[in-house]
Amino acid sequence: MDHTKAYQMLGLDLLQPYTAEDVHQAFRQAAIQFHPxxxxxxxxxxxATEILKQCSTARDLLLDSLRQTTTYRATTADTA
Structure with a gap:
């Protein structure tokens, strides 16, 4: 799954920046909507189970991406 599909699965706008809490909230809404x-x-x-699994994968992908970005920013700030 690519990032574009992940944003769409969680109903998030691709052009807007999100925090980890925003991603968690979007997943919670999807979990309520698609609970078996x-x-x-x-x-x-x-x-519904399949869609919920895809939403979970999308959440994990976006959260990993946010963690990598945060780690990268912290690393480059320390060296600067």
Missing amino acids: DRFKTPTERIR
């Missing part, structure tokens, strides 16, 4: 218990048929539950 909200759906009645087995087919819908399976689909």
Whole structure:
């Protein structure tokens, strides 16, 4: 999954900067929306589970990217 798809999965605007808390909040909203218990048929539950897994992957990707950026900024600030 690329970053563009990750932003779309969580309903975030690609051109806007986000904090880790913003990403967590977007994931929580997606988790509520796509929680398997909200759906009645087995087919819908399976689909919701897959979407929720994709949202989790998207959250992890974006949070890792934010951590790397923060670490890089801290490292370059120490050497400057």
